[in-house]
Amino acid sequence: MQQQYFVDVILPIPVEKLFTYSISEREFGFIKPGMRIAVPFGKSKIYTALAYKLHRNPPQVYEAKEIHQILDETPVVTEQQLQLWFWMASYYMCAPGEVFRAAVPGVLLLESETIVFKNEKFREAEITLKDDEWLVYEALQHQPILKVTEIAAILDKKNVLPVLKRLLEKDVIRVKEEIHEQYRPKLVRFIRVAPAYDSEEALRELLDTLNRAPKQREVLLSLFSLSAGTIKPVKxxxxxxxxxxxxAVINSLLEKEILEDYHIQTDRVGYSGKPVSDTKELNEFQTKALGGIREHFRARDVTLLYGITSSGKTEIYVKLMEEVLARGQQVLYLLPEIALTSQLIYRLQNYFGEKVSVYHSKYSNNERVEVWNNMLQGSSRTQIVLGARSSVFLPFSDLGLIIVDEEHEASFKQFDPAPRYHARDVAVVLGRFHEAKILLGSATPSVESSYNAKAGKYGLVGLKRRYGNVLLPEMELVDIKDKRKKKRMKGHFSDRLIEEIEASLAEGEQVILFQNRRGYAPVMECNTCGHSPQCPSCDVSLTYHQTRKQLRCHYCGYHMALPLSCVACGSSELDTRGFGTEQVEEELKSLFPEARTGRMDSDTTRGKYGYEKIITAFEQQETDILVGTQMLTKGLDFRNVSLVGIMNADSLLNYPDFRAFERSFQLILQVAGRAGRTEKRGRVIIQTYNPYHQILQQASMNRYGDMLTDQLNDRKQFRYPPFYRLIKISFRHKNYNTVREGAEWYTGALRNYFSTANWKREYILGPESPAVGRIRNRYIKDVLIKIPPGQNLKAVKEGIGRIHKSFSAIALYRSIRVAFDVDTY
Structure with missing residues (x-):
């Protein structure tokens, strides 16, 4: 009997099991785990799969198909990456294929495309064609193959499948699936003199012959001049x-074979300068903190650096990076916001030159592939990787240090689609796979990290003095309820805030204003009947954006032109409720017409360099007042900012989330930390309707310890992390009754299953509709499971898995989308 060979592959789809395909003996010897393979799946679709395991055992329940083709000569995914991905799939309760799809740049996941070509045996006289069918047939007379998108353009309609179906039935066309490589390396065109003219005599004769072609002669002489001035090839x-x-002039020289052109592959993102500055000398407090980190790293893998804003944490990170690079290892520097990378790239490239690579979603797919490939090849360009949460998926070969800056940030959490991971927690596991050290840094550490440090699980190092002994900003709570009574408000600005802005501008200093809502106003309302325009697909009011004269939904992207009258009663008396960054910017322009104002939110930073342009303009003092949302609060370093204003602190506190108080405290202190980062003490004005709120009092006096104690006491009492683990199960369906019944069945099954483990009824909450109960025309129900300390998390997940299989077997509930969020944030 002939020996059979098989490969198990990971498909980039939400299917739990791996699939087995048959391969030849030669392919068996060539394929390695981590290589991409094109495989047929389903009726006709071809997917890019990842080879995982080679063996000789045929599948028991289905006949193995043959692979379509091998896409790589060497693995594009390392063994350690595969280990991490399977751990993530298990821990975050998703399929390995979902991790695979999230991990690799999109252009590496090639999917097949339907190709249409004519049936050579078809005869026109045999059958009559409709007008749209005839157009396709005519096009195929001039072009041997057509893509579905090209047929849609020919017919000028989106849905062309019925036309293709009729043509197939009439035997006019044939279709097949083809897979195409999407990544295209960047090739730069260079020019040089042909080797035939290398000698001086040949060159002299050439120049003499070009006397009658002065333009060609000038090009040739310019090429000599450029070549003499550099050792690099000439573009x-x-x-x-x-x-x-x-x-035309250059082409004629190429045709005469006097010049020749050639291409060199180059990276799309590169650093062309040289390191220009040595790292700064650490002060005594930084030196002590650095020594403490090294000491903790001897005994533990993870250390938490609690350093107040502007204490010089980045310089400590740089010293640690130098030590790791000296050992020939790699560094991963994780940041929560892309906005932070523009400042840090410049600083790190000043120290480390071209050893720094950047990886985040604002980079194109091709640029991300280049970073990926550079890492696989062990390029010196990837010794330091600076990036957002997706950087944890990169193919590191010898990782020595992971720095998670602003570790408390919710931006490290991925919410949709799966895997719903937290980059900080994944970084800790990634570090263990590579035997690397992990440093978590923050001015306001998360409650979980502080608890782990207190429990001795993490090392803890404090840095509680600002660099240069600069004082922390002076913080003042302004009661805007009282100010409104006394008529001391102009729009949304109190007299105190206006007074401080005037003082800062008079001294040539800059101001940051924080408002945690984009747009002009979150609600537009009719004064006559009270109607407010709602999103047709989501249970939310449409937000008014004045610059675009639109009402927009921030959940699904639906938008409509600004109505001139109420759609319910026809009244023209429309007014806004609440305010966003656009309205703050408009009021600023009327209050301070001489000041140059800017705005930084997700509306103004859509382009690739959106963040960079705004930040650079503010750094170079081309902007006097910068209004922004949360992205302003995270680690940005502006030397000339003396005043920070928080427009409405209550909007942070009044949020249905057990972390609302912790996050409010963190946001206030982080945005306050942008002020007074030089010798002059900064000022922070916090506008609120409730100045005596406990969190606002603690934040204004920088009492992190008190906040931590209060939050730990509350969470222990109400069974929340870090004492209890959380798993949220979300159910989504377009029919409300279906999702409600399905969620109730699932919750009942959970309660029955876990009643045998002596769980209390309060450990399973729901099903309940979240604050926004419908998004993109799908109704949502959530169930929250609280897992008590000492309970085996793996056993709980296995129990949920059994219930989920039973749930999926019920035909009525099969169409309900179920999503698991482990350690929900």
């Missing part, structure tokens, strides 16, 4: 810029 673009020659 065709540089030659054209210097000479101003038209492409």
């Amino acid at each position: 065709l673009k540089d030659l054209q810029e210097k000479t101003g020659a038209s492409p």
Whole structure:
């Protein structure tokens, strides 16, 4: 009997099990785990799968199909990556394929495309064609193959499948699936003199012959001049810029074989300068903190650095990075916001030059593939990787240190789609796979990290003095309820805030204003009947955006033109409720017409360099007042900011989340930390309707310890992390009754299953509708499971898995989308 060979693959789809495909003996010897393979799946679709395991055992319940083709010569995913991905799939209760899809840049996941070509045996006289069918047939007379998108353009309609179906039935066309490589390396075109003219005599004769072609002669002389000034090859673009020659002149030199062109592959993102500055000398407090970190790293893998704002944490990170690079290892520097990378790239490249690579979602797929490939090849460009949460998926070969800056940030949490992971927690596991050290840094550490440090699980190092002994900003709570009574408000600005802004501007200093809502106003309301326009697909009011004259939904993206009258009663008396960054910016322009104002929110930072342009303009003092949302609060370093204003602190506190108070405290202290980072003491004005609120009092006096104690006491009493683990199960369906019945069945099954483990009824909460109960026309029900200390988390997940299989077997509930969020934030 002939020996059979098989490969188990990971498909980038939400299917729990791996699939087995048959391969030849030669392929068996060539394929390695981590290589991409194109495989057929379903009726006709071809997917990019990842080879996981090679063996000789045929599948028991289905016949193994043959693979379509091998896409790589060497693995694009390392063994340690695969280990991490399977751990994530198990821990975060999702399929390995979902982790695979989230991990790799999109252009590496090639999917097949339907190709249409004519049936050569078809005869026109045999059958009559409709007009749209005839258009497709005619197009195939001139072009041998057509893509579905091209047929849609020919017919000028989106849905062309009925037309193709009729053509297939009439035997006019044939279709097949083809897979295409999407990544295209960037090739730069260079130019040089042909080898035939290397000698001086040949060159002299050439120049003499070109006397009658002065433009060609000038191009040739300019090329000599450029070549003499650099040892690098000369780009065709540089030659054209210097000479101003038209492409026709250069092409004629190429045709005469006097010049020759060639291409060199280059990275799309690169650093062309040289390191320009040595790292700063640490002060005594930083030196002590650095020594403490090293000491803890001897005994533990994870250390928490609690350093107040502007205490110089980045310089400590740089010293640690230098030590790791000296050992020839890699560093991963995780940041919560892309906005932070623009400042840090400049600082780190000043120290480390081209050893720094950047990886985040604002980079194109091709740029991310280049970072990925550089890491696989062990390029010196990837010794330091600076990036957002997706950087944990990269193919590290010898990781020595992971720095998680602003570790408390909710931006490290991925909510949709799966895997719903927290980058800080994944970084800890990634570090253990690589035997690397993990440093968590924050001015306001998360309650969980502080608890782990107190319990001795993490090392703890404090840095409680600002760099240069600069004082922490002076914080003042302003009661805007009282100010409104006394008529001391202008729009949303209290007299105190206006007074401080005037003082800062008079001294040539800059101001940051924080408002945690984008748009102009969250609600537009009719004064006559009280109607407020709602999103047709979500249970939320439409937000008014004045710059676009639109009402927009921030959940699904639906938008409509600003109505001139109420759609319910026809009244033209429309007014807004609440305010966002746009309205703050408008009021600023009327209050301070001479000041240059800017706005930084997700509306103004959509472009690739959106963050960079705004931050650079503010750094170079081209903007006097910067209004922004949360992205302003995270670690940005502006030397000339003397005043920070928080427009409405209550909007942070009044949120249905057990972490609302902790996050409010963190946000207030983080945004306050942007003020007074030089010798002059900064000022912070916090506007609130409730100045005596416990969290606001603690934040204004920088009492992190008191906040931590209160939060730990509350969470212990009400069974929340870090004492209890949480798993949230979300149910979504377009029919409300279906999702309600399905969620109730699931919850009942959970309660029955866990009643045998002596769980209390309060450990399973729900099903309940969340604050926004419908998004994108799907109704939502949530169930929250609290797992008590000492309970085996793996056993709980296995129990949920059994219930989920039973649930999926019920035909009525099969269409309900169920999502698991482990350690929900």
